[in-house]
Amino acid sequence: MAHQSLKIDHILYLLTLDGERRIIQDGAVLVENGRISRVGKAKELADARADRVIDGRAMVVTPGFFNGHMHISYAHPVRGIFPDEQASPLVHVFNLQSAMTEDEEYHATLLGLIELVKSGTVCFLDPGSTKFPDACLQAYEDAGIRVILGECVTDQESPWALPRFPPAEAVARTEGFISKWNGKLEGRLRAWAMPFSYETCSTGLLQALKRVADEHRTGLTLHHNTGEKARQDSVVRYGHTPTAYLQSIGVIGPGVLLAHCLGIDEGEIDCIARTGTTVAMCPVTAAKSGRGVPAHGRMPELLARGVRIALGCDSPNNSNHLDIVRAMNMAAIQYKDARQDLRQVPAEAALEMATIHGAQAMGLGDELGSIETGKKADLVCFDTLRPEWQALWNPVNNLVYNADGRSVHTVVIDGRVVVDAYRQTFADEPRLFAKVQEIGERLQARTGITFPRSKWPMS
Numbered sequence: 001m002a003h004q005s006l007k008i009d010h011i012l013y014l015l016t017l018d019g020e021r022r023i024i025q026d027g028a029v030l031v032e033n034g035r036i037s038r039v040g041k042a043k044e045l046a047d048a049r050a051d052r053v054i055d056g057r058a059m060v061v062t063p064g065f066f067n068g069h070m071h072i073s074y075a076h077p078v079r080g081i082f083p084d085e086q087a088s089p090l091v092h093v094f095n096l097q098s099a100m101t102e103d104e105e106y107h108a109t110l111l112g113l114i115e116l117v118k119s120g121t122v123c124f125l126d127p128g129s130t131k132f133p134d135a136c137l138q139a140y141e142d143a144g145i146r147v148i149l150g151e152c153v154t155d156q157e158s159p160w161a162l163p164r165f166p167p168a169e170a171v172a173r174t175e176g177f178i179s180k181w182n183g184k185l186e187g188r189l190r191a192w193a194m195p196f197s198y199e200t201c202s203t204g205l206l207q208a209l210k211r212v213a214d215e216h217r218t219g220l221t222l223h224h225n226t227g228e229k230a231r232q233d234s235v236v237r238y239g240h241t242p243t244a245y246l247q248s249i250g251v252i253g254p255g256v257l258l259a260h261c262l263g264i265d266e267g268e269i270d271c272i273a274r275t276g277t278t279v280a281m282c283p284v285t286a287a288k289s290g291r292g293v294p295a296h297g298r299m300p301e302l303l304a305r306g307v308r309i310a311l312g313c314d315s316p317n318n319s320n321h322l323d324i325v326r327a328m329n330m331a332a333i334q335y336k337d338a339r340q341d342l343r344q345v346p347a348e349a350a351l352e353m354a355t356i357h358g359a360q361a362m363g364l365g366d367e368l369g370s371i372e373t374g375k376k377a378d379l380v381c382f383d384t385l386r387p388e389w390q391a392l393w394n395p396v397n398n399l400v401y402n403a404d405g406r407s408v409h410t411v412v413i414d415g416r417v418v419v420d421a422y423r424q425t426f427a428d429e430p431r432l433f434a435k436v437q438e439i440g441e442r443l444q445a446r447t448g449i450t451f452p453r454s455k456w457p458m459s
């Protein structure tokens with residue numbers, strides 16, 4: 001499809017996230033052939049003509065948002081079923097996930113994509129939970145979104161229903177997946193190696209998957225929660241802390257994205273920083289599941305060492321929502337409270353993690369993550385003609401502390417408008433919502449995983 005040129009003109013505040021972090025008032029952006037061709041003051045771009053012009057006078061425009069850890073496939077149809085005090089829902093989570101059919105996964109994914117793009121996410125990483133990428137490809141294509149996919153593999157025992165293969169098969173499947181998918185959708189789809197975690201994979205498998213990722217010049221992500229108990233187990237088993245173990249076997253460095261990263265110690269932070277390893281953190285999941293951010297959250301230390309961190313929303317049954325603006329808000333407020341120190345994780349740092357730093361953490365920072373000439377045109381326009389945006393003095397503070405993704409008005413990915421004045425055009429929402437509710441009923445009936453629908457009498 002040919003690209004139309006696009007101009008967003010007279011932008012109230014244009015947050016470029018460029019090297020100087022310039023914020024341009026009365027700004028303008030010109031998009032040609034899917035890339036940003038000019039950025040500046042509206043008067044500097046007065047001569048620029050485009051096929052379509054969007055009036056930015058009431059808009060705050062930011063780069064598109066990155067979600068570095070987002071299990072998209074299973075949870076929408078059963079979102080919210082777990083009561084608050086359900087101690088460890090993970091066993092149910094994986095049983096539900098492994099019970100999804102192809103058609104169910106397609107529809108759950110489609111709903112996830114709507115929620116993502118309508119709140120400004122232009123790129124997400126699904127850590128291996130999509131079982132039917134062939135079926136979901138159409139949904140990604142229709143949504144116009146960028147996605148990093150992989151096949152989740154393990155070769156060790158696990159308390160959960162995870163896909164387990166003999167090591168050679170796990171490697172072959174990963175190799176096959178990357179060869180088949182990497183670069184599809186005009187480069188919007190990337191395929192990575194996705195071992196579930198160091199605890200569920202043998203050393204040999206982790207090393208082989210890293211080699212596959214390196215050979216294909218792509219990435220590798222895995223779950224990486226450590227903490228006191230995991231550290232002790234790891235020291236007994238491998239003679240190292242979990243992160244030092246990964247370093248000792250060579251599964252670390254640029255191109256390795258560690259998810260969650262709660263409970264890491266000073267030595268592990270140093271190892272991550274020195275090796276150029278990147279991190280995805282899910283602040284809402286950490287808070288909602290009581291992971292103990294005051295004791296285990298190390299985001300400020302990682303930021304201080306220059307580690308590139310992407311934010312994640314984990315899953316619709318962890319953080320429950322897929323709104324990266326709310327994840328920014330949580331990142332910016334939870335460390336102030338945890339440390340009783342208002343200097344922790346400023347609003348600007350939260351916005352960097354959702355944009356330029358997130359893109360860098362996901363290996364896409366050269367082409368994406370900021371509004372600069374030559375970069376791919378991924379843009380989010382927030383509608384400030386809403387009560388939560390008033391009064392407007394500091395657009396970064398208003399975005400991170402006042403707003404949420406529901407004021408996203410228009411989203412551009414690769415120069416194409418995918419959300420236009422609050423509307424997406426790739427799915428019939430009322431029909432899809434009914435379908436997903438039905439899938440949720442079927443899934444609960446089929447698996448027997450169900451909970452009382454309310455603590456209060458429901459008639």
Ligand SMILES: [Zn+2]
Binds near residue numbers: 069071127223314
């Ligand atoms: Zn995960």
